[in-house]
Amino acid sequence: MKNRSRVISGCIFLLHLVIASDIYQSIRIFEPTTETINTIGSLGIPLDHMTGKKGVFIDLTVTEDETIELLSRGIQLDILIPDLTAHYKSRNRPALTRDFPLGSMQGNYTWDELNARFDELQAAYPSIISERVVIDQSIEERDIWAFKVSDNPNDDEDEPEVLYTALTHAREPVSMMNLFYFVQLLAEEYGNDPELTYLVNNREMWFLPVINPDGYVYNESIQPDGGGMHRKNRRDTNCGDGTNRGVDLNRNYGYGWGANDTGSSPDPCATTYRGESEFSEPETQAVRDFILSHEFKDVLHYHTYSNVYIHAFGDGSLPDEPDLTALTEIGHEMARYNGYIVGTGLATIGYTVNGDAVDWTYGSEDIISYVPEVGSPSQGFWPSEDEITQLCSDQVHSNKTFAFVAGSDMVMHSYELSEEFILPGEEIDLEIVIQNRGLSDSDGDIEIYLSSLNNLISLDTESYTMSEMDARDSDDFSLSFTVDDAALPGSYSGVIVNLDSDNSFSRQDTIKFLIGQPETVFYDGFENELIHWVVDGDWG
Incomplete structure (x- = not known):
């Protein structure tokens, strides 16, 4: 009987090891020098969500093991949030309105739910939403699929093409939710809203909602209610079965791949591991081949978070004119209502990267491209359910603008x-x-x-x-x-x-x-202090 108890206990322990997820933390590093930032990058810690105050501190998302590694190197830091997954869950609030149907993972669709939601939309609006187009399969043989919204969705018309992608990083589900929100709006308002009707009739808008299905399903398996922190795909890189496993797909593209070990990592267990070679992963190959098989005028590669629109180049250098002006002007129009910052990753967030999708799309293929990082640092990777609809709504003008500029505008x-x-x-x-x-x-x-x-x-x-x-x-x-x-x-x-x-x-x-010339009736500058004012109480 004792032996049987030991076997059961052992099975439970092994099961715990299989399903337990790594702990991710938010940390603050003080007095960050260039040498410190380079050290952090060389450890494969992502800098693409770095926030802080220049020269004073930076805030980062790291694993518990990475926190220990930084401390062992003498880097001064504070742990702001010891367990991000628990933090995301504790602050979650249900959405009160459901005009836009939400999912069961803290408001985000699971893999099955997003597939079912697409089927619902396509069945309801088959005249403007194409059937699912499978473009390839992932490491674990899940379909990577796209679909088109246009007035003749199953025909290849001579209309400007635009592409929206999402969920390159598996812990960034709002990138995908935003696309479903926009597609639902296009479908429901077709024939009613003049701008959306024009876009459906005169553009071919392609959507690739999940580039990294395996990583997303893994997050669902470890945190079914949301909050999973796995980032990479699920290639076996001999780093166990947890979140260290896999390749960072946004470091695996061909332009500038492996240029240095700060913008990506050669360590197979690092969060920013770039893979054995450029386009080594079936997921990035699928995106590459899909783009090459079309004539896209512009591409948005959606991520979260930081409230920015990032354009090339990942090393901080700027595109030549007139492209720089085009990227700046289009980006500022996209940000007209949400106030997002526009620029390179170095200018907007303070980090460099190599082997990313935007650099390849623009640098290699000459296609205007951005990474929208949706949501604020306080909202993070898994915003509260009651914030998701507003985050999606904040991108409607941006998505419309991006479709408009694909053609003559x-x-x-x-x-x-x-x-x-x-x-x-x-x-x-x-x-x-x-x-x-x-x-x-x-x-x-x-x-x-x-x-x-x-x-x-x-x-x-x-x-x-x-x-x-x-x-x-x-x-x-x-x-x-x-x-x-x-x-x-x-x-x-x-x-x-x-x-x-x-x-x-x-x-x-x-x-x-x-009409008329304004006349100054009264002026009082700061140099006059308060001599023209009557002050009651203790003020100023």
Whole structure:
């Protein structure tokens, strides 16, 4: 009987070893020097979610073993969160509204749930969502699949193509949830929302929701309710069966692969292990081959977190002009409403990388590309369930903008008035710059229709025609308007600008201005201290 008890106890112990997950922590390192950061990178600790205060401290996500290793090297640190998985679970709050159906892993879909959700969407909207297209299989022989949203989803039309990818890193599920949110919005608002309808009718939008299915399923197996911290794929790298196993897929692409041991690691057990060679993994091969088989104008490789849009290059160097301006302008438009920072990984977060997807997509294939890092450092890899919908909603404008710029996209870029102050009775010259913000030529005239905002001004022309415009090019034209003599100072007026082109979304913009010259009624600078103010109580 005792022997049988020992056998049962032994089985339970072995089962615990199999399913136990590694402990991940949030740590703070003080007075980080370049040498310290290089040491951290050389240990294979990811720097792509580094936050902090320059020269004072940096915060990192590490394993418990990596914390011990850093301490053994004399690096001063504090442990901010001793167990991130437990932390993510403890602060989770259920979502109260469910217009967007959430999943069972802290609001995120499991592997089975995301497959089922796609089947539901495709069955409900087969006229605009293609069937699942299996592009390859993972190390553990799970399907890596994509699908297209367009008005003829099963046909290859002559329309600009754009690609959105997600879940390269297995512990970043909101990257995938964001894509399902956008697809659901496209489907439900098709025929109702003019912008989304235009995109479905005039773009081929491809979605690759899970690049790393094995890593994601592994996280589900160790933390079924969410919070799994495995990052890599599941290749056997002789590092056990835990989170040390596998290759970091975002260090396995061909551009700059293995350039140094800071931006990626040669250690098979390191979190940023780059693999034995460039494109050694079936998952990165699948992405590469899929991109090469299409003519994508732009690609978004979604990750979490840091609230940034990262463009090339991973070593911190900048693309040549005019691409740098294009990347900056498009990125800033994507960030118009969510306030994300745009730049290289070095400029935005302070880290370098090699062998990543964006560098290969842009550097090797000349395709405009970004890594959106969705969510704040406080939200981390597994935000609370009640935060997921807002995080997804925050990317709608970005996703729309990215699809628009795949084609010709005519916008009013800027304008200049001939006078600083617009006074009654005066004639004012107005120069307007029109830009093809997109990555495709316009292939046709651009019709510009002008009208006054109200009867306080009269225009000398009501329309203007520009000839076809190359991608990312711009042109300008001028007009004049006269301000009514009876216009009251302090009134507002303006010019409404409508842009119409055969292969661009028709847009309307308004140039608004104040009539009259502002007058300073009162001014008090700091140099006067509080001599003009009456202060009650203890203030200041």
